[in-house]
């Protein structure tokens with residue numbers, strides 16, 4: 094049987110673009126790709142990249158205050174949101190252009206339309222065309238989910254935050270995960286009065302508790318107003334802003350309400366149910382260890398499978414898919430010991446088990462130190478640092494490494510190599526310190542602070 098394409102990819106984000114261009118350039122496969130919005134997907138257009146640029150923008154005010162203590166004559170002006178937004182949009186246009194070029198140069202044929210699955214080998218394009226492919230890859234990502242509370246339609250999500258006409262004076266951010274905590278730091282740093290409401294007891298659930306405590310303290314000291322065990326009961330329009338009633342009945346005024354309450358896999362309406370492809374209760378496409386669905390010619394990668402929703406993971410799943418489905422070399426993705434950073438202020442880098450998870454698994458030793466780093470030692474600035482290693486008593490392996498510090502994302506990328514290689518505490522100890530640095534603590538902590 095002959096097909097129009099060897100591979101057709103639905104979704105031009107992190108996973109889809111990588112899979113399409115590696116398949117076309119490495120295997121010579123004829124590849125088509127449909128993207129309904131902008132190339133680069135969530136990460137480039139409305140996620141990692143614009144978010145990180147906003148993190149950078151938001152850290153200049155404290156840096157300038159500190160510069161004055163270091164002897165600089167600093168004139169602090171205001172923040173020009175529209176100027177920043179213009180530059181941000183220019184950068185995203187540039188990056189989208191690069192993504193388009195990468196696809197074009199690898200010989201991938203692109204279609205700027207929505208696509209759905211018509212059958213095991215057929216794809217329907219929104220302009221009415223139907224194409225056939227030997228293999229179909231679903232890489233449609235995820236979408237913000239907003240709880241069904243009265244007035245939720247007035248709230249924005251991370252999709253809209255980059256496009257605000259003006260910065261609000263007061264913002265409410267609802268949620269306690271990556272996005273809520275990152276944007277609380279960003280908006281607070283840009284001078285917005287920032288309130289974070291979280292329904293549970295402490296934000297960043299699932300991460301190491303000691304690290305979460307240091308992060309929360311740092312966020313509060315910087316000015317974020319954190320309200321725990323608080324949720325939204327109702328949002329009402331009030332003049333140019335909103336009146337939000339909380340679950341305890343109190344009413345509060347905000348200019349903008351932003352929901353950061355998780356993301357849902359974008360699988361609805363793709364035509365998967367008709368083919369018997371399994372979706373879980375939140376709509377995640379069910380796949381095996383090789384990203385193959387129950388229909389052998391259809392695979393799925395990235396956030397639409399809701400495994401580990403991070404860009405580098407979607408990319409790795411895309412490359413493993415090409416090995417498996419186009420090179421005849423079945424390759425699964427290792428989802429264990431993935432380092433990650435939460436770009437909160439203070440920043441968090443982490444890999445492996447939290448102390449709480451490790452304790453439940455086996456006897457451990459904990460090495461931890463919290464201190465004020467040298468760069469602010471003579472400045473009245475909030476920036477406590479935490480360096481923490483969770484060690485197996487039996488194997489001496491590092492089970493978890495947790496860093497709260499400026500540059501923690503960069504540090505955990507490097508420490509993560511050692512942890513992934515199975516380094517022991519004694520391997521860390523054998524490495525000579527780099528002095529004076531914050532990260533030297535990782536190789537100089539001699540005595541456990543506790544055992545369990």
Ligand SMILES: Cc1cc2nc3c(=O)[nH]c(=O)nc-3n(C[C@H](O)[C@H](O)[C@H](O)COP(=O)(O)OP(=O)(O)OC[C@H]3O[C@@H](n4cnc5c(N)ncnc54)[C@H](O)[C@@H]3O)c2cc1C
Nearest residue numbers: 104106107108129134135140141208234395396402403404
């Ligand atoms: C605010 C925010 C910040 C983030 N920050 C980070 C970070 O710092 N680090 C990190 O690792 N991860 C981060 N992430 C997560 C990361 O962006 C995602 O894990 C990653 O983009 C997933 O890639 P993907 O290929 O699965 O999907 P996506 O990148 O979402 O791409 C899916 C693409 O498919 C298109 N599409 C959907 N349906 C169709 C259809 N039917 N037809 C045609 N096209 C379709 C969409 O338009 C989209 O372009 C962040 C996410 C958000 C929201």
Ligand SMILES: NC(=O)c1ccc[n+]([C@@H]2O[C@H](COP(=O)([O-])OP(=O)(O)OC[C@H]3O[C@@H](n4cnc5c(N)ncnc54)[C@H](O)[C@@H]3O)[C@@H](O)[C@H]2O)c1
Nearest residue numbers: 240268269270271272273292353354355356402434435436
């Ligand atoms: N730095 C990074 O790598 C980075 C940054 C942003 C996003 N991401 C990825 O994107 C994913 C989505 O981020 P997110 O922050 O939206 O999701 P999340 O799952 O990390 O957090 C969702 C939060 O919303 C809360 N919540 C859920 N339903 C609620 C409801 N009905 N009412 C009130 N609160 C509710 C949850 O308790 C949780 O605190 C992350 O899990 C992560 O994989 C990664």
